[in-house]
Amino acid sequence: MNTILKHSTRFILLVLFQIFIFNKINLFEFVNPQVYVIFIILLPFGLSHARVMLLSFILGLSLDFFDDTGGMHAAACVFVAYIRPILLRFAFGISYELNTLKFNQTPVSQRLSYIGLVILTHHFVLYLLEYFNFERMLDILEKTIYSSVLTFLFIILITLIFKSKKT
Amino acid sequence: MQQIINFLISYKNTLLFLLLFCISLIFTIESHSYHKSKIVSSANWLTGGIYNALSGVDQYFRLKKDNKLLVEENLDLRKQLLEAQTILKERGSVQLNISDSVYELSSGRVVANRYNHLDNYLLVNKGEKDSIQVDLGVITQKGIVGIVEQTAQNHSRVISILNSQIAVNVKLKKSNHFGTLTWNGENPQIIQVEDIPRLADVKKGDTITTEGRSLIFPPNLPVGKVVSFELEPGKNYYTINVQLFNDMTNLNYVYFINNKQKGDLQNLE
Incomplete structure (x- = not known):
């Protein structure tokens, strides 16, 4: 019960922060960090795959409602949730398969590569669907890279701030 | 039968993924086509209400800037009015009569402004209750802003001129x-x-x-x-x-323009 409450609060706070703070950064007038992805990153590793996908879908769809983006956030979130086990296996190797993983106890380099991979995949799908046109691949890649860097910095910052609480 | 069930069970995650992904894709494709009723939209009571409530904070910090803009606009209108009156006086007989005007104006406030996407929409805090209809033009004193695309009870969604689908x-x-x-x-x-x-x-x-x-x-x-x-x-x-002329990154109050003859003219066509 406690964890459900914790994750629901996190969900609501992240959506609100995304809409009212991070979406207003508009660096260079088009770069916004999509910090809410941290919700998918931090979902318990033991949670069933189906639940991860459902929660990610709801998260993405809430953002779509606020941001008037159709289903782009939802699609990007569901996609990243679907391949999350692959990314986890890639980043953490055998310790993921042994089910002994705790996010804050993993080696820093592995943790960073996991966060980076999730962000890059998510952002790429998101901006691909936004432009919806392969001819504009350069714009898509540019936006993906700039936003990913910004998101990455914010997410690292957030994990550092909340680290001491042993969540 | 058993095999089908086994198949479904062993691929249940992939099937769930495909289902959710397809739903999202349908919403996305829908959002890429102009003039189609949209399910996913911020013009509803929940998101509209939250935007409305939180834009109040924003509002407070803009008071000074908005006052300045309003004074500038008043000045501009006063000048035009004086000019119009002088011209009318020179000609003698003609009287200005507002109710004769073809266009009807009403005001609204942008509660969510976006310009970082390829297809941008604005959310304005006036809706069906204030007799806002689809296809009204939206402007500020400096220039055009967009066209009303979808209306709800208290909010309307405006397709911004910063949108790849607008023409x-x-x-x-x-x-x-x-x-x-x-x-x-x-x-x-x-x-x-x-x-x-x-x-x-x-x-x-x-x-x-x-x-x-x-x-x-x-x-x-x-x-x-x-x-x-x-x-x-x-x-x-x-x-x-x-x-x-308009700074689309900094919008607050906007005007809706309704052409009262639109219905008649469309019938003629």
Whole structure:
């Protein structure tokens, strides 16, 4: 019960922060960090795959409602949730398969590569669907890279701030 | 039968993924087609209400700037009124009568402004309750903003001119050559005008205004001024970059324009 409450609060706070703070950064007038992805990153590793996908879908769809983006956030979130086990296996190797993983106890380099991979995949799908046109691949890649860097910095910052609480 | 169930169970995650992904894709494709009723939209009581409540904070910090804008606008209107009155006096008989006007104006406030996507929408805090309808033009005192695309009880969603799907009829002010307004998604201050024929004598600094044929916007509303233009060899039309008079990144109060004759004129067509 406690964890459900914790994750629901996190969900609501992240959506609100995304809409009212991070979406207003508009660096260079088009770069916004999509910090809410941290919700998918931090979902318990033991949670069933189906639940991860459902929660990610709801998260993405809430953002779509606020941001008037159709289903782009939802699609990007569901996609990243679907391949999350692959990314986890890639980043953490055998310790993921042994089910002994705790996010804050993993080696820093592995943790960073996991966060980076999730962000890059998510952002790429998101901006691909936004432009919806392969001819504009350069714009898509540019936006993906700039936003990913910004998101990455914010997410690292957030994990550092909340680290001491042993969540 | 057993095999089918086994198959479903062993692939249940992939099937769930495909289902959710397809739903999202349908919403996405829907959002890429203009003039289709949309399920996912911020114009509903929940998201609209949250935006409304939190934009109040924003509002407080803008008071000074908004006052200045309003004074400027008042000044501008006073000047025009004086001018109009002098002209009317010179001619003698004619009286200004507001109720005769073809256009009806009402005001609203932008509670969610976006300009970082390729297809941007604004959320305005007026809706069906305030008799806002689909396809009304939205402007500020400086220029055009967009077109109402969807209405809810208390909110309406406006398709911004910073949207790759919008196409507004515009013209060169000095020569009346007309073209189409589009946006390439790069700079929220610069918008593109296409289809102006090569015969037109385009120069830097020329003013672009609305053309007024679509019934959404009245003619001669300011849009922006030409900053650069291009005429590719072998092509008959210019591609013009236009600097908007409006700062689309900083919108607050807007006006809805309703053409009262729209219904009649559409029936004639």
